[in-house]
Amino acid sequence: GAVVSQHPSRVICKSGTSVKIECRSLDFQATTMFWYRQFPKQSLMLMATSNEGSKATYEQGVEKDKFLINHASLTLSTLTVTSAHPEDSSFYICSASPGLLETQYFGPGTRLLVL
Amino acid sequence: AQKITQTQPGMFVQEKEAVTLDCTYDTSDPSYGLFWYKQPSSGEMIFLIYQGSYDQQNATEGRYSLNFQKARKSANLVISASQLGDSAMYFCAMRRPGFQKLVFGTGTRLLVSP
Numbered sequence: 001g002a003v004v005s006q007h008p009s010r011v012i013c014k015s016g017t018s019v020k021i022e023c024r025s026l027d028f029q030a031t032t033m034f035w036y037r038q039f040p041k042q043s044l045m046l047m048a049t050s051n052e053g054s055k056a057t058y059e060q061g062v063e064k065d066k067f068l069i070n071h072a073s074l075t076l077s078t079l080t081v082t083s084a085h086p087e088d089s090s091f092y093i094c095s096a097s098p099g100l101l102e103t104q105y106f107g108p109g110t111r112l113l114v115l
Numbered sequence: 116a117q118k119i120t121q122t123q124p125g126m127f128v129q130e131k132e133a134v135t136l137d138c139t140y141d142t143s144d145p146s147y148g149l150f151w152y153k154q155p156s157s158g159e160m161i162f163l164i165y166q167g168s169y170d171q172q173n174a175t176e177g178r179y180s181l182n183f184q185k186a187r188k189s190a191n192l193v194i195s196a197s198q199l200g201d202s203a204m205y206f207c208a209m210r211r212p213g214f215q216k217l218v219f220g221t222g223t224r225l226l227v228s229p
Contacts (some may be wrong), residue, residue, distance in 0.1 A: 034216070042221070043222055093160065095217075103162050104217060106152070106161075108157070108159040109159060
């Protein structure tokens with residue numbers, strides 16, 4: 001099956017610093033990747049759709065200047081949480097699919113803790 | 116707007132028994148896709164099964180089957196012969212035609228006991 005990786009798996013940072021999370025599709029190319037956020041015991045909330053070679057599409061209420069997304073290649077999308085604060089602490093998970101009508105496969109997620 | 120409803124916050128089942136996890140959806144689109152994902156405590160989202168709205172037969176994947184009742188707008192997941200490793204959160208999701216975005220339900224936590 002299709003494999004999506006994420007790095008790092010967990011990160012602890014100080015308030016005010018920026019954190020970059022990478023999402024890679026290992027065995028397929030993905031023109032579109034998705035970034036989700038999940039709070040404890042809650043469902044996944046779509047943050048943005050990452051489009052290779054163009055700007056990301058953000059969901060309503062998600063600050064695009066806070067959560068910078070770069071989809072530099074067909075196998076890599078990055079999410080940068082800028083000037084992180086404790087309320088940004090969460091589980092961030094990405095997904096990608098090999099094609100428009102294909103199943104979405106998820107990365108293992110990144111646990112971010114901002115102190 | 117699309118909406119997925121999972122009314123069971125938690126379910127318990129004994130090992131080797133079957134369990135049904137409920138999922139209802141609301142959409143005005145005639146074509147859509149329905150998915151079930153499993154999320155163990157490690158956090159990864161594992162794809163289990165897919166059902167297209169025009170599929171004539173209910174989807175099956177090993178011990179997983181989807182009880183798709185289009186008129187009732189329900190897509191329940193049936194896990195047969197439960198195993199301890201099935202203990203996890205289970206999410207139902209829907210995708211609109213022409214879009215890759217998924218809309219998720221709130222999830223059901225399944226606990227399988229020995």
